[in-house]
Amino acid sequence: MKALTLLVTLATLTWGASTIGTVFDKTTQKPIPNAIIISGSKEYRTDCNGAFKVPASPIIGARAIGYERKFYKSGGRMYLQPFQPKALYLSSFGATHGKIMGNAKDIIKNTEINALVIDIKMDRGQIAFATTNPIANKIGAQELILFKDIKKFTAELRKEGIYSIARIVTFKDTPLITAYPQWGVRKSDGSLFKDKEGLYWIDPSQKESWDYMISIAEETAKAGFDEIQFDYVRFPDAKGVRFSVENTQAERVKAISGFLEAARTRLTPYNVFISADIFGYVSWHNADIEIGQRVDALSPYVDYLSPMLYPSGFNAGIPGHPDPVKANYEVVKQSLDKALEKSGTSPLAYRPWLQAFRDYAFDRRIYGAKEIREQIAASEAFGSCGWILWNPRNVYTSQGLK
Known part of the structure; x- marks a missing residue:
């Protein structure tokens, strides 16, 4: 890494107050078009030849879908290594539990798994590391500080070659709504809405609430995670609820896309x-x-x-497959194909969640080697940028993995 940085530094080309360079695939040596370049707090893109010209900055960030992220002290020739995260999900408890984390690392050592998705802002609103956010401390979101040194934790993962993804549960947050009920989703009678777990939800159209989640994401990015993953970034799937805006598709989509746009802007300086x-x-x-x-x-x-392409979650099946647990490959492949039709992006812009837990909706089958491999095969046939296995109990084996 030091040698590569030195090489790039020597090859740096600067012109005035600008930095110019070209981003290449480290394996093929071909230029990478549309790669993201970070200079200061702004995001830029490489052209069709992988070239860029951006305002000068002490640190230049570079990343692209299907590749790693890198930081350079200057421009010139930059190289990104192709990379596809193949991840296990771990709760904050699992990631800080010696036996569970040890098992995950053993699987990483001996199989194709190379990444971990780890809860940072949890389902019940707790933040798993000691945050400096004053609201988090005020509302009681620091009762379960499981990571004593989050920067050390991410540094150790990086040293072991493990790609780290921080899961941020976004609009489900009982502590925040208990303290700030004006931001909560309401029932038709005006009272606060609770879901089936008895938890409060943030109304995503309440823009004043966004800063809290994005600030936690920023702090997580500063701690060294490679990726910030927003979960529950949606309105609750419930009837008879009210929001601060009219309950229409246009307003709902505007709120969710607006939040993600705001989050991306705030996270830009970290090249995450x-x-x-x-x-x-x-x-x-x-x-x-x-x-x-x-x-x-x-x-x-x-x-x-x-x-989230868990066959058990497709309660109505998919066309031609009313029993989705008997069609693992088809559920994953066809769902990804349908999504790509709508987004018009690249298969590499997708990384599906796959089922690694026992079926709960159909025949109660155990998801073992066959079922897991069928889902992985579908994801890889589609061409996604890796995949993530979900088991809420963090119980994993090498079954179905290469």
């Missing part, structure tokens, strides 16, 4: 990848299925969309 989790059925609909998620509207503001 940004992703968003979306419902599996979103891939199949032109409308937002009443939650504000539409792939064509969200894709401009993230590097990756991660549809």
Whole structure:
């Protein structure tokens, strides 16, 4: 890395107050068009020949979908290594539990797994590291500080060659709404809405609430995570709810895409990848299925969309496959194909969540080697930028993995 940086420094070309350079694929030596270049707090893109010219900055960031991210002290010839995260999900508890984390690292050592998705802002609003955010401390979101030194934690993952993705549960947050009820989703009678778990939701159209989530994401990016993943970045899938704006598709989509646009702007200086989790059925609909998620509207503001393609979650099946747990390959492949039709981007702009837990909706089958491999095969046939295995209990084996 030091030698490469020195080489690039020697090859630097500057003109006036600008820095120019070209980004190449480290493996093929071919230029990378549309790569992202970060200079200061602004985002730029390389042209069709991989070239760029940006305002001079002490540090230049570079990244592209399907590649790693890098930082350079100057321009010239830059090289990005192709990289596709193949991840396991770990809760904050799992990531800080010696046995669970040890098992995950053993799987990483012996299989194709090379990344971890780790809860940072959890489902119940707790933030798993010691944040400096005053609101988090005020509302009681620091009762479960599981990462004693988050920067050291990410540095150790990086040293071991593990790509780190920070999962930020966005608009489901009981502590925040308890303290700031004016930001909460309401029922038709005006009272605060609670979901089936008894948890409060933030109304995504309440822009005043956005700063809290984005600030936590910023602090997480500063800690060294490679990617920020926004989950529950949607309106609740519930009837009889009220928001601060009219409950229409246009307003819902505007709120969710607006949040992601604001988050991307704030996260730009850190050259961190940004992703968003979306419902599996979103891939199949032109409308937002009443939650504000539409792939064509969200894709401009993230590097990756991660549809949750668990066959057990497709309660109505998909066309031609009413029993989705018997059609693992088809559910994943066809859902990704449908999403791509709507976004018009690249297969590399997708990284699906895959099922690694026992079926709960159909025949109760265990998802073992066959079922996991079928899903992976579908994702890879589509050409996605990796995939993520989900098991809420963090119970993983090498079954189905290469």
